[in-house]
Amino acid sequence: MKTRITELLGCQYPIIQGGMAWVAEHTLAAAVSNAGGIGLIAGGSAPIDYLREQIRLCKEKTNKPFGVNIMLMSPNAEDLAQLCIDEKVAVVTTGAGNPGKFIPAWKEAGIKVIPVIPSVALAKRMERAGADAVVAEGTESGGHIGENTTMCLVPQVVDALEIPVIAAGGIADGRGIAASFMLGAEGVQIGTRFLASEECQIHPTFKELVVKAKDTDSVVTGRYTGHPCRNIKTKFAKMLANGEKDGSLTPEQFEEVTLGSLRKAVQDGNVEEGSFLCGAIAGMINDIKPCDAIVKELMEQAERLIKN
Numbered sequence: 136m137k138t139r140i141t142e143l144l145g146c147q148y149p150i151i152q153g154g155m156a157w158v159a160e161h162t163l164a165a166a167v168s169n170a171g172g173i174g175l176i177a178g179g180s181a182p183i184d185y186l187r188e189q190i191r192l193c194k195e196k197t198n199k200p201f202g203v204n205i206m207l208m209s210p211n212a213e214d215l216a217q218l219c220i221d222e223k224v225a226v227v228t229t230g231a232g233n234p235g236k237f238i239p240a241w242k243e244a245g246i247k248v249i250p251v252i253p254s255v256a257l258a259k260r261m262e263r264a265g266a267d268a269v270v271a272e273g274t275e276s277g278g279h280i281g282e283n284t285t286m287c288l289v290p291q292v293v294d295a296l297e298i299p300v301i302a303a304g305g306i307a308d309g310r311g312i313a314a315s316f317m318l319g320a321e322g323v324q325i326g327t328r329f330l331a332s333e334e335c336q337i338h339p340t341f342k343e344l345v346v347k348a349k350d351t352d353s354v355v356t357g358r359y360t361g362h363p364c365r366n367i368k369t370k371f372a373k374m375l376a377n378g379e380k381d382g383s384l385t386p387e388q389f390e391e392v393t394l395g396s397l398r399k400a401v402q403d404g405n406v407e408e409g410s411f412l413c414g415a416i417a418g419m420i421n422d423i424k425p426c427d428a429i430v431k432e433l434m435e436q437a438e439r440l441i442k443n
Contacts, residue, residue, distance in 0.1 A: 140322030147171030153326025154204020165196035207232025253281025273304030293319030309436020327414035340404030
């Protein structure tokens with residue numbers, strides 16, 4: 136399946152793995168790239184030396200293009216932006232801010248720039264700033280979310296832009312890919328499905344929660360802090376949601392309680408204090424497979440549906 140995204144990124148399939156904080160490290164990124172997609176390493180707020188090592192380890196495991204996701208709210212965003220240039224990263228995706236001031240240097244270095252956007256207005260700004268494509272991410276996604284749904288957001292962004300659009304949020308099988316293409320997208324970004332991959336290095340408890348999740352097992356917390364996140368519905372997540380609803384947790388207390396909670400989920404599998412960020416589509420995921428098998432299954436189903 137050839138699109139402007141596969142041509143832009145030099146990949147076999149128009150699938151980008153989500154840059155999930157604490158989750159997307161070199162093993163997962165390399166596996167997705169080797170499977171024909173584009174793997175991403177999450178920048179987050181990790182030390183630059185660690186991220187440099189992750190990029191170099193990924194290069195040892197794949198000769199295919201891969202990228203780095205930069206959360207622009209991170210205190211070391213400027214250092215990470217320069218690191219991507221120094222290490223000759225092929226692709227940068229961005230979230231939580233405007234990457235405009237970094238785009239000229241990235242493009243001069245030959246890096247493809249793909250911001251993640253939750254609205255048409257921001258998508259237009261990114262195109263004017265020189266972005267090569269955008270990820271239009273609906274509220275169905277795991278982690279930090281906007282309020283517009285994927286089905287509503289993607290076609291409006293497609294209509295507003297000349298550059299290609301990548302759909303994200305609620306995509307876990309070939310039907311989701313085919314539907315995204317019908318909406319005008321030319322690629323998809325998938326995160327939650329890759330949580331249940333053999334190469335994903337998260338704690339086994341996290342994978343088990345994803346595989347066992349039902350359609351009603353996600354909850355959004357933190358809207359009153361300005362940083363809403365979609366989680367698997369654990370006791371901890373329900374406590375946060377209830378505290379937000381009844382006022383027993385102030386926004387400041389919420390931020391204090393959740394500090395470090397993603398690491399506790401990913402590394403420790405701590406269901407009492409961990410935030411297990413996950414998309415609403417988890418109810419469709421019932422098994423753990425290698426990334427290569429996941430990508431092939433996704434694309435075979437999508438291509439069959441599109442041809443029919």
